[in-house]
Amino acid sequence: VEERLELIRDTVSATQEGRHIILSANIELPEEVDDVISSGAEGVGLYRTEFLYLNREEPPDEEEQFENYRLVAERAKPHSVIIRTLDIGGDKLSESLELEEEENPFLGCRAIRFCLQNPDIFKTQLRAILRAAALGNVRVMYPMISGVSELRQANALLEECKVELRERGVEFNPDIEVGIMIEVPSAALCADLLAREAKFFSIGTNDLIQYSIAVDRGNDKIAHLYEPTHPSVLRLIKSVIEAAHRNNIWVGVCGEMAGDIQYTPLLIGLGVDELSASSSVVPRVKKAVQSLSLATCQTFANEVFEADTAEVILKRCIEIARAHYGELLD
Amino acid sequence: VEERLELIRDTVSATQEGRHIILSANIELPEEVDDVISSGAEGVGLYRTEFLYLNREEPPDEEEQFENYRLVAERAKPHSVIIRTLDIGGDKLSESLELEEEENPFLGCRAIRFCLQNPDIFKTQLRAILRAAALGNVRVMYPMISGVSELRQANALLEECKVELRERGVEFNPDIEVGIMIEVPSAALCADLLAREAKFFSIGTNDLIQYSIAVDRGNDKIAHLYEPTHPSVLRLIKSVIEAAHRNNIWVGVCGEMAGDIQYTPLLIGLGVDELSASSSVVPRVKKAVQSLSLATCQTFANEVFEADTAEVILKRCIEIARAHYGELLD
Ligand SMILES: [Mg+2]
Ligand SMILES: [Mg+2]
Numbered sequence: 001v002e003e004r005l006e007l008i009r010d011t012v013s014a015t016q017e018g019r020h021i022i023l024s025a026n027i028e029l030p031e032e033v034d035d036v037i038s039s040g041a042e043g044v045g046l047y048r049t050e051f052l053y054l055n056r057e058e059p060p061d062e063e064e065q066f067e068n069y070r071l072v073a074e075r076a077k078p079h080s081v082i083i084r085t086l087d088i089g090g091d092k093l094s095e096s097l098e099l100e101e102e103e104n105p106f107l108g109c110r111a112i113r114f115c116l117q118n119p120d121i122f123k124t125q126l127r128a129i130l131r132a133a134a135l136g137n138v139r140v141m142y143p144m145i146s147g148v149s150e151l152r153q154a155n156a157l158l159e160e161c162k163v164e165l166r167e168r169g170v171e172f173n174p175d176i177e178v179g180i181m182i183e184v185p186s187a188a189l190c191a192d193l194l195a196r197e198a199k200f201f202s203i204g205t206n207d208l209i210q211y212s213i214a215v216d217r218g219n220d221k222i223a224h225l226y227e228p229t230h231p232s233v234l235r236l237i238k239s240v241i242e243a244a245h246r247n248n249i250w251v252g253v254c255g256e257m258a259g260d261i262q263y264t265p266l267l268i269g270l271g272v273d274e275l276s277a278s279s280s281v282v283p284r285v286k287k288a289v290q291s292l293s294l295a296t297c298q299t300f301a302n303e304v305f306e307a308d309t310a311e312v313i314l315k316r317c318i319e320i321a322r323a324h325y326g327e328l329l330d
Numbered sequence: 331v332e333e334r335l336e337l338i339r340d341t342v343s344a345t346q347e348g349r350h351i352i353l354s355a356n357i358e359l360p361e362e363v364d365d366v367i368s369s370g371a372e373g374v375g376l377y378r379t380e381f382l383y384l385n386r387e388e389p390p391d392e393e394e395q396f397e398n399y400r401l402v403a404e405r406a407k408p409h410s411v412i413i414r415t416l417d418i419g420g421d422k423l424s425e426s427l428e429l430e431e432e433e434n435p436f437l438g439c440r441a442i443r444f445c446l447q448n449p450d451i452f453k454t455q456l457r458a459i460l461r462a463a464a465l466g467n468v469r470v471m472y473p474m475i476s477g478v479s480e481l482r483q484a485n486a487l488l489e490e491c492k493v494e495l496r497e498r499g500v501e502f503n504p505d506i507e508v509g510i511m512i513e514v515p516s517a518a519l520c521a522d523l524l525a526r527e528a529k530f531f532s533i534g535t536n537d538l539i540q541y542s543i544a545v546d547r548g549n550d551k552i553a554h555l556y557e558p559t560h561p562s563v564l565r566l567i568k569s570v571i572e573a574a575h576r577n578n579i580w581v582g583v584c585g586e587m588a589g590d591i592q593y594t595p596l597l598i599g600l601g602v603d604e605l606s607a608s609s610s611v612v613p614r615v616k617k618a619v620q621s622l623s624l625a626t627c628q629t630f631a632n633e634v635f636e637a638d639t640a641e642v643i644l645k646r647c648i649e650i651a652r653a654h655y656g657e658l659l660d
Contacts, residue, residue: 091433100551102546102549102551103421103435103546103548103549104434104435104436104437104546104549105433105434106433106434106437106544107434107436107437107540107544107545107546107549107552108546108549108551108552109549109551109552113551113552113555117551144544146543146544146545146555146560147543147560147561147562147639147640148638148639149639149640149641184542184543184544185515185541185542185543185544185562186542186543186544186560186562186563187562188562189542189561189562189565189566190560190561190562190565190638193561193638207544210437211515211541211542211544212514212515212516212519212541213476213477213514213515213516214436214437214474214476214514214515214516214537214541215437215476216432216433216434216437216438218433219432219433219434219437219438219439221430221432221438221439221443221447222438222439222443225443225476230476230477230516230520231477231519231520231523232477232515232516232517232518232519232520233516235519235520236519308478308520308523309477309478309479310477310479311479
């Protein structure tokens with residue numbers, strides 16, 4: 001199987017009817033961009049930037065960040081690189097940012113919440129991203145947006161950064177595309193409002209599932225309740241995609257569901273435009289996409305909504321995956 | 331104002347067109363039932379049972395629980411008493427139940443999750459409730475249901491309890507009505523599926539808001555994000571009510587929104603059938619209901635959906651409340 005996957009590296013990730021599903025890769029460190037290229041992924045769908053802030057005493061300055069972002073942007077060209085702004089907090093702590101302990105860190109001051117409360121740290125990152133965007137195909141994405149107010153606040157800071165860079169006479173891309181993670185249920189529920197003010201969505205299924213079902217999947221006692229095929233989760237994903245498409249923006253999935261080929265028929269059937277997974281599974285997902293027909297996936301996604309439990313839906317997902325690419329599953 | 335509220339104690343809680351909004355009260359201890367009666371509430375909309383399990387070494391046995399539930403049921407007759415099964419965990423710990431510390435207790439093993447994992451403790455409570463239901467108008471309600479699987483598991487244990495009581499020859503009410511709290515987003519999102527298998531819903535706005543927006547409102551740093559008028563929250567409430575009514579079951583609200591008259595026009599407009607608040611605010615809520623017309627509330631609730639931020643919606647809520655019962659607001 002691995003050998004055959006090697007052969008499809010340079011082929012297009014499209015269904016049998018030719019519906020192109022953009023396949024990109026997630027990275028945590030700049031040097032991983034080489035794996036992205038060699039996996040056959042079409043760019044970086046999620047560039048996590050927490051590494052820059054961990055295990056050090058001071059947060060990184062604009063130059064250091066710019067160098068890191070530039071490196072990836074230039075290497076990935078002409079493909080796109082989606083840089084996610086700092087997603088600290090939750091289970092990721094950083095000495096340099098002096099985060100306080102919280103009773104419920106997953107429901108706490110994390111990601112965009114932290115950034116909006118620490119505009120200096122946030123704007124330093126935004127300026128570095130804006131500059132890197134002049135040298136490659138770079139987009140920016142905010143994590144943990146819960147509604148339009150936060151998006152507007154973040155965008156207002158982005159505009160301030162543009163003014164500052166212009167005053168400094170530094171090269172940057174003023175037309176950078178801004179997208180958001182959809183991972184808080186309230187964001188998913190008002191996706192239509194957010195879609196008017198964002199250029200793309202990336203559904204973070206891990207957190208979206210955790211919050212929707214109110215389950216910390218790191219907690220062994222209740223981890224069994226973390227079910228990607230919960231009917232409510234699928235309804236949310238479906239409504240997000242519909243809201244996005246009605247507003248002519250595209251939707252990716254960058255949570256673990258994107259890289260798990262059990263769910264590929266379901267996600268394609270629900271209408272996703274992009275899947276972003278770790279480089280190591282990209283060839284496998286591509287092969288899965290190529291083995292499927294869009295029409296079959298759509299029928300499947302419609303039928304699955306008749307089931308009322310996650311167990312039944314998961315079973316059907318496995319059946320359809322096995323029928324189309326059983327050899328990839330083991 | 332307080333004196334005038336006293337005068338309406340025995341009047342019906344109805345809008346100007348005569349639409350009856352059931353007004354009931356929440357209690358934490360059995361002795362509070364006297365306040366419920368004297369407040370003019372129509373029974374107990376939420377009887378919290380955690381007090382029985384706190385500050386002691388062993389959980390209460392069936393007899394002790396039965397005595398406590400019977401007391402309230404008999405005193406509230408002919409009004410209904412909704413007994414919520416053990417809602418332990420989260421921020422409520424109990425020595426007698428040996429709960430373990432969790433990283434994110436609000437996303438942990440709490441309420442129905444704990445009960446399904448500890449069927450002996452749960453069934454002891456269910457038997458006591460079933461017996462009290464033979465002596466008054468008692469309903470049972472499960473907290474933190476996330477989907478139909480949990481509801482079915484809980485109901486299966488309830489059926490076992492009926493068999494056991496029948497074998498013991500003890501009097502109980504086999505036709506007790508079973509309702510659920512809607513406070514986990516996934517439950518709200520599949521309310522139509524749940525409505526087929528429950529007799530009523532009670533929307534727990536506190537937790538529903540916390541989970542939907544992924545915000546621990548006890549956390550000062552981000553408590554400002556806890557917004558009852560977030561468009562997503564209102565959409566969820568609306569869809570829950572519609573799903574319930576399509577399935578011919580009633581819906582109450584038992585979170586803090588129910589007792590805050592800023593939100594009464596909105597909740598009535600969205601279609602709630604019942605509001606359950608602390609006894610102390612029941613007269614005030616009744617007066618608010620009586621000051622309103624259902625048609626005005628419905629128009630208001632429809633219009634409010636055009637706004638895209640919680641701030642704007644809250645402002646409109648305050649305006650309409652002030653216009654109809656400004657004297658109650660200060
Ligand atoms: Mg996340
Ligand atoms: Mg609750």
